[in-house]
Amino acid sequence: MEFFGPVLDGFNVVLDPTNLLYCLLGVAVGMLIGVLPGLGPAATIAILLPMTYGVEPVTAIIMLAGIFYGAQYGGTITSVLLRLPGEASSVVTVFDGYVMAKQGRAGAALGIAAIGSFIGATISIIGLTFLAPLVARFALDFGPPEYTALAMLGILLVATISGGTKIKAIIAAAVGLFLATIGRDGFTGAERFTFGNLSLADGIDFVPIAMGLFGVGEILYNLEERHRAATAPVKVSNVWPKGKDIKEASGAIGRGSVLGFFLGILPGGGATIASLASYATEKKTAKDPSRFGKGAIEGVAGPESANNAAATSSFIPLLTLGIPANATMAIIFGALLIQGVTPGPQLINNDPQLFWGVVNSMYIGNILLLIMSIPLIGIFVRILRVRAAILAPITALITMLGAYTIRNSMFDVLLVVFFGAIGYLMKKFGFEPGPLVLAFVLGSLLESNLRRSLLVLEGDPMGFFTRPISATLLVLFIVVAVWPIVKGVIDKRKNSSLAASVAEEKLKENA
């Protein structure tokens, strides 16, 4: 009972009418932007951050979380109907989902995706409920050196695991770390990179960076696509999947949920990697792998369950360690900081209402999404008729207004425009904005903890290795950092030894 008391109290928080309303608002917005290709959950949460200033912290996070997992449901719709993934995490759904739609089974694909998403998310919330307090209790022993090691590991993992070129991700992360140092130094009061500018003296706020890089950057990038010709709408009928479909997909849903849950916890993991991994697993375990890509229902059910499970479980590192696992979590981390809540191991004990309120709101949100996504799919598909030329100015307007309302400062608006231009160029040149934002968030955490621990350790950097947890984390950091180099050397050795033996063979033949 001692454990379940706060959990049940959390339901009290969720059932508050305001929270229910914001939960509905969050999942509806999430579903909408999930349907719209281009505008991802990270961008939407960034754009809507200023809206959450006026409400209670728990209400704000319930809504933002709703946007995040709601988008995983919505992304499926365009993947199946138009072969256009609404979100990066729905890319693999295209392979079998679109083929199923061509065969006239669009309804079955969408239905099984919604059911799989619901089951995946629910399993993940239950896992979160039991695992999060354990992790938090473990992390209560963490001091500044442990946090330093954890932040370094987090940045490195995000830079190496996230998609795209590793070098580019590391460059982006380095820029993020640099941006985090701008402003007055918290320990000595020295001004860094402010160029005598008063607005820069307080440091750059997280919100303009996120709004610019994700919001404006994506809007600009999407405008390039505005001359794509429209396609004919696909007719969706009979969304309830048949008994045979459910039977075929049930194994995939179960495997996808578990896989997604664990991949979501990893820093740098998350919904996209989970859906890719689930598709690969399904293909490997299937009796007849050749069915994949030709309308296999497992190819839709597995990845869709996995991405929702991962979206939910990626809240674990954020809410228990205070380390965001991916870009979207970094923005929710920023939202929590704005609300005056510091996520970390103390959160679960100091603010159980917030913690369990947010966790339990996911049950409600997923039920709402299941209700919305099965009968109301037709309505969401209509959103696709809105042209980019109409959508982009409206989104840009909301972004700019939001940027201004944070502190009524024109400087923030200029920052958003500046980072918007950078975000656009980054996308153009193949840099992901995710590592930059994440490194920015973790950068201030890393710096203050590093300096605090150096004060504690009296300036001896080897002191990090005298504490068991920080030593383990740092060793892990070194392994992750060095592994690609070692692997490259091993591969080369193998190749060269192979080449040598081939050459020897040839010599023998000649002799």
Add this chain to the structure above:
Amino acid sequence: MSIIVGYVPSSVGEAAVAAAISEAKLRDETLLIVNSSREGSLVDKNTASEEDLARVLDSALKAGIEAKVIESTYRDDLTEEFLGLADEHQVSLIVIGLRQRSQVGKFIMGSQAQRILLQAEHPVLAVKAS
């Protein structure tokens, strides 16, 4: 010489194509079927699917006339695009469908059919859904 017909997947569009087929047979001319899709939005209900176009083309070929589908997209102005195609192919007749529009609706949204009727430099045959 040829006949151009504007097709949309609706009863009006089907009526226009049916009229165009009989007219093409009468005149023994090639039928050009156009379904121009709008740029910018992802889905548009006036865009014909591949099956729709294949079916329409098939019914024209069955009637024993030469027919082909012209692919086209438009950005802002459907009338301009459609009349441009008519000029380009030197057509002898334009066939379009008409639908019921209220006075107010026409005042606010305008009417592509009306503009084609007024601006076309070729004869226009306007058909209503039966």
